[in-house]
Amino acid sequence: MKCGLLVTFSLLAMAAQPAWADIGRVKKTAGIASIERKGARVNPAVGTSLLPGDVLVTGKGGQIAVTFADNTRFSVGPNSRIAVDKFDFDRTTRSGAFETRVEKGSLGVVSGQIAKSRRDAMKVRTPTSLLGVRGTRFIVNVPE
Amino acid sequence: MEAALAATLLSGCAGPSLLLLDNEDGSAEGALAVIDDRCGNPEGSTIAGSFTRTKLKGCAPRPKGVGADGLKPDERALINDLPPPPARFIMYFVPDTTDLAPGSEGMIAALDLHFKARPGAEIEIIGYTDTVGKADYNLVLSQKRADEIKGRLVQMGFPSDAITTTGRGETELRFETPDETANGGNRRVEIIVR
Numbered sequence: 001m002k003c004g005l006l007v008t009f010s011l012l013a014m015a016a017q018p019a020w021a022d023i024g025r026v027k028k029t030a031g032i033a034s035i036e037r038k039g040a041r042v043n044p045a046v047g048t049s050l051l052p053g054d055v056l057v058t059g060k061g062g063q064i065a066v067t068f069a070d071n072t073r074f075s076v077g078p079n080s081r082i083a084v085d086k087f088d089f090d091r092t093t094r095s096g097a098f099e100t101r102v103e104k105g106s107l108g109v110v111s112g113q114i115a116k117s118r119r120d121a122m123k124v125r126t127p128t129s130l131l132g133v134r135g136t137r138f139i140v141n142v143p144e
Numbered sequence: 145m146e147a148a149l150a151a152t153l154l155s156g157c158a159g160p161s162l163l164l165l166d167n168e169d170g171s172a173e174g175a176l177a178v179i180d181d182r183c184g185n186p187e188g189s190t191i192a193g194s195f196t197r198t199k200l201k202g203c204a205p206r207p208k209g210v211g212a213d214g215l216k217p218d219e220r221a222l223i224n225d226l227p228p229p230p231a232r233f234i235m236y237f238v239p240d241t242t243d244l245a246p247g248s249e250g251m252i253a254a255l256d257l258h259f260k261a262r263p264g265a266e267i268e269i270i271g272y273t274d275t276v277g278k279a280d281y282n283l284v285l286s287q288k289r290a291d292e293i294k295g296r297l298v299q300m301g302f303p304s305d306a307i308t309t310t311g312r313g314e315t316e317l318r319f320e321t322p323d324e325t326a327n328g329g330n331r332r333v334e335i336i337v338r
Contacts, residue, residue, distance in 0.1 A: 027227035027264045047264040047306075067227045067338045075226040077218060080164060089270075091310060102160070108222035110229070120179055120188070126160040129200040132188050135174040139163040139219055140200075 018087065022049030023087040024068035030077065032059030056082040070096065071112035072122070079144070080105020085125075089114060098122040105143045109133070158246065159201055163219060166194040168229065178205050189276075230338035231258060237331040239276065240285070242292035247329065256300060258337055266306045267337055269293050272314070274330040275314045275323045287311025289333050 018082070019135040026035075026048040035042040042048065044064050056064050056076045064076040070089045076082050081103040089096035095117035100107070102124060110132050115122035120132030125140050148279035167174050177188030183203035191198050194212060196207035215223070233255050235248040244252075259265050271290035273282040298304045319329045 009186055010199060011208070023267055025264050027262075041224050063225055065225050065227045067230070071229045071336075071338060073229075075222045077222050086274075092312070094327050106218065106222055108219075108226055110176075110226060120177070124176075124180070126200050128160050129178055130180045131162070131191075131200070132177045132179040134176060134190075136167045137165040137174060137177060137223075139165070140160070141219075142160045 016047075022069075023084070023089070024050040024066045024072075024074075026050070027067055028063070028065035030063040032063035033056070033062040033076075035064075041068060041097070047140070050084065052084060052085050052087045055106060065136065068098075070098070070113060070114045072098065072114065073110045073112070074100075075108035077106035077108070080107065082107050088114050096121065099125065101125040102140045102142045103127070104142050104144050106139060108139045109137070111136045159199055162191060162198045162200055162205075163196070163215070164191060164193060164196050164207065165210075165223070175207060178203060208217065228262065229336075230336050231262075233258075233335040233337070235333050235335070236328055237289055237333075239274075239326060239331065242285075242288050245331075252300075255297075255337070256302075259302065262337060265337055267297070267302070267308070267335060269309045270305065270334045270336075271311045272310070272316065272318070272330060272332050272334070274327040275313050275317070275321055275325050277324075279314055281310055283313035285311075286313045289331075291331050293335070 008134055015111045028046045029044045030058040033044050034057050035044050036057055039111040050066060053092055058064060058076055058078050060078060062078045066074040083103060084100055086097055094113045096114045098114045111122055115133045122133040124131045124133060124140055126140060164174060173192060173194045175190055177190045179236050189203060189205055191205045191207050191209050195212050196208050197210050198207040227252060233251055235251050236245040238245055249320040253327040254270045269290040271286035273286050290311055294307045294309050297307060317330050321327050
């Protein structure tokens with residue numbers, strides 16, 4: 001009896017499963033800060049979802065903190081432009097690819113499951129170099 | 145003279161740089177690697193060593209130790225402003241049901257408190273089973289367990305769009321057992337709050 005019920009409901013449950021479109025969420029923000037998305041500006045209020053291709057932008061005194069779906073955490077400092085060029089994450093296998101570009105400013109990182117999944121699955125680009133992230137806590141600084 | 149020296153020092157630090165810190169959990173030190181194609185080194189040139197600063201230029205990085213006290217105030221601020229590490233809660237179930245085991249009921253309240261204290265929080269619920277029953281039946285049961293907990297949280301006022309659920313059945317056993325083995329530690333949902 002219980003078995004039959006479970007099977008019936010499971011189809012409903014699977015149909016109701018929402019797509020995991022957002023790749024991370026803003027946890028904290030201060031000062032002059034915005035998200036550039038396809039030419040538009042999004043206010044990075046706490047709880048705002050991020051999408052691949054978003055650029056995190058801060059001005060004087062600005063700050064944005066983000067936690068990604070693979071548990072990677074970012075802290076963006078003032079006067080910064082940080083582009084999240086690529087974020088693919090398979091939540092079942094916990095593997096993926098993550099590419100970030102520090103155009104200017106400062107970025108604090110604690111890497112998560114993508115960096116652990118495969119060598120150099122997480123990359124950080126600066127104007128002068130390409131880094132493979134092997135773990136875990138670091139700061140990249142790109143002065144203007 | 146002093147001004148000239150200061151200018152030289154400043155220009156010396158003006159390019160992109162990396163500050164590698166210790167791992168939060170005190171585990172083995174972290175590392176990055178310069179992996180530019182044009183460096184001709186498929187393995188990459190490794191940068192390792194906690195509390196080291198490295199100029200990001202060229203193919204042969206040379207990390208310099210700065211010590212745990214060597215962080216600049218803005219670097220310290222950046223680390224302090226990182227979001228808190230994700231937290232994990234585990235709840236256990238009565239065999240072949242989506243009913244919480246008596247000892248796990250209190251965990252709902254603990255989760256509620258934790259969620260409210262974490263701005264912009266989101267929740268990932270992953271359901272599991274023990275190895276009693278067929279694998280595909282257990283996959284369905286594990287999803288039902290995750291959905292049951294989500295339903296209870298939404299009823300308590302948790303925002304539905306901040307919760308995702310997954311069922312992983314009898315994979316990733318918390319306690320390794322043979323097939324067809326009842327195990328209360330494996331009949332669970334794991335809840336990640338991030």
